[in-house]
Amino acid sequence: MSAAVASAKGVVKRFEGVTALDGVAIDVAPGRITGLVGPDGAGKTTLIRILAGLMKADEGEISMLGGPPGAALDDLGYMPQRFGLYEDLTVAENLTLYAELRGLPRGERQAVFDRLLDFTDLKRFQARLAGKLSGGMKQKLGLACALVKTPKLLLLDEPGVGVDPISRRELWAMVGELTGEGIGVLWSTAYLDEAEKCDTVYLLSEGKLLFEGPPGDLTGAVADRVIRVSGFEARRRRFLTEALDREDVIDGTIQGRSVRLLIRDGREVPDAVMLDAGPDTRIEPASPRFEDGFIERLGGGPRGTSALAERYREIPPSDTPMIEANGLTRRFGDFTAARDMNFSIPRGQIFGLLGPNGAGKSTTFKMLCGLLTPSEGTGAVAGNDLRRAAADARASLGYMAQKFSLYGDLSVRQNLDFFAGAYGLDRQEGAHAIEAMAEIFELGERMNVNAGTLPLGFKQRLALACAVMHEPPVLFLDEPTSGVDPVTRREFWTHINGLVEKGVTVLVTTHFMDEAEYCDEVTLIYRAEQIASGTPDALKARAAELSDTADPTMEDAFIALIEDSDRARELEAAA
């Protein structure tokens, strides 16, 4: 391996008493993709900013392109989280600005622009304002701006956030091409599946390095200990709970109809009898993932029993669907944000709305919450019609908004107090519920801390606590686990699975394809329409047919179905 284009040793960075980076070392090799992987708040952005010379480390040695950080800016390409684009400038103007700032010789400009616009497929959109581009296109333009003068080091700060899987794959392919030219790339991401594609990975958690090396080393460590258990569709949630409570299982997730388990190191892989899973159970080995390795390094996932579910009331059985959408449509002016949404969710099921950002998930969601009035169609929550009894509908659901909408400058207790009042609990019920939530979510020590200063994982717990305090029969979850570490995510789903066993009905939006696996049924929303619905396994099976791949992941399925929809649309346009 030739000399690193950037390296750092013993980097420490503190913000007002919080240690963001705690003795981190990293080397970025030329011609390679180095992954900087970790959940939100792990310190990825801070490290990248230190390498780019935008922040000063409190301790540590940093060398970038052979000098101190910030010295060789001519050879640095940097794409910050929001891409660093001027939204009121056009695509061409943004490129020109960066070309001039980086001192690209005028004579080369046209050739470089042509190449970059081809590369990013933005040629047709040169005159469009950057603010009017889709997320995926912005991301590509951001990359093009960072590349106007071929850098030796390219720093990408979470380039895949909020972008649909197709654009994410395209970006990955583009960056792969760049490494062929000898550029050293540092790619930071919270998506663990992206880590598997990097040449080398640095896994950060709470400012510390948990792992460094080729991703295969981490997944290799758990190989042979990952199994898929299937054959008990209806009971899979209860089975997972029981399996996770076993001492030899350190992690488990639901994968459509089956359950995936990670066995503790040094333990025998159990068979069907040992797992006591019933007569039809099949056990087969499954391919290990980077996430499995991460979870093991973090000391394993949570146990299976949810303290929240144990205390929750049993939701009475009901013959009518708990959530219904009949032709829900919402238009904003001449733009249709959601068209003809139809689904019906029975009691005690998890239903997922999947799709890229801006596809219409949140619009559909907000109509069902009664936050947006539908332009057409009807809907009902717990039997309450949205048009006639919107207030009753709202009262019967718990809502967990994107980014955990908490009052950051109120304490944890004050937040709980507020939501208890907002959901109509009286003083005594409220005090009781708050006490229970503090115990279940282990908030005790932090009750008087401002919610805004909580670590992300605790924010998520608090947001869930606020949404379930009044024990609603229906839960609405909008991107509930965005950015949190996998253990916190497991914990969250343990609670949700437990609640569903008690009869709670859950509607969840997510762009995390793995999360879709927890759903009983999903619908894929793309360009304001439902392009496919069914169980996760059914969608995967359809995608397997469409794309001829065996055993596709949910993300593969997502991409195949969207591409199929695009093809159909083109055919229609051509006809």
Add this chain to the structure above:
Amino acid sequence: MSANFNRRRLIALSIKEFAQIMRDPSTFLIAFLLPLILLFLFGYAVSLDSSRTRIALVVEDSSAQALDLASAYAHSDYFEVIPARSVAQVRDTLIDGTARAIIVIPQGFGEGMVAGTPPPIQIVTDGSQPNTANFAAAYGEGVRAAWMAAETGRGATAPPISLSPRYWYNPGLQSRYFLVPGSIAIVMTMIGTLLTALVVAREWERGTMEAMMATPMRMAEFIASKVVPYFLLGIGSMTLCTLIAVFVFGVPFRGSPFALAAIAAAFLMPALGLGLFISAATKNQFVASQIALLTAFLPTFLLSGFLYEIASMPWPIQALTYIVPARYLIPPLQTVFLAGDLWGLILPDIAIMLGFGALFFFLSFRVTKRSLD
């Protein structure tokens, strides 16, 4: 720093800034529509003139002289008269605000005139509105003096000296003559401080600052790229104001365009410097706009001598006005408009404004760091 200052980067940044100005409707509104609104407001709606003030005129005497003086009041351009025979009749009009003053021509006024010892008239004003009260008193007395002069001229005993007031530079004491230069100060403060503070804070908020700092760009180039376009925008807006003031409102312009440009340019230095300083220190559009309103806009409005005369403020407030850059803008502007290029008066103010500008620019260079820490 200057060795690294690159003209090409500066030009690219300035072009970008101009493109953003052209596309941002709010910039256009502040630079060109706001001046129009302000000028028309001050030109027509807000008037500090008290032409046609309503007064109650009590004529207790029925002599020819008393009636003649009463008709002088009635025909005055400044008063609208409510006639009465006794103070009791009109006392309430002063209380409820129908009349701004009561002028009493007392019993025996005519006899006194004939005897050569004219008795004083009485002027009662509403002290709760001091400006109007002063005006009514002064002009009430003025009408009497003028009438008296004419009367004595007709008779044999002309007084050796008569006083006839004349207001130089603004003979009609039209308030729009000094409100219009004042609104130029407001507009330039809005552009120089408020807009600049907003656009720089926006770069921090939207993350473009971060991307810019990772390019070879120097902070000096960045600051210059913000100063140049908004400086030109300020001058352009000032020119628009002046043209409207002169050609639409007929405000005299007795100085030279050069002197006006020099004064405006000098004022834009502290205005822009303060804007840059605020945005670099806050990095947040909302906070920046609040601070800009408090430290630039309100002082320009209230403490610059534009609406309220500094000389009539209590001394602590007067002391405060010395650190308001607009205080040094209003007098030279009024000089240029109403008197002419009196460089002896203008230059000291220009020097002080440039001094403030240098201070603010120094401060903003100190707080603008190429760092996200």
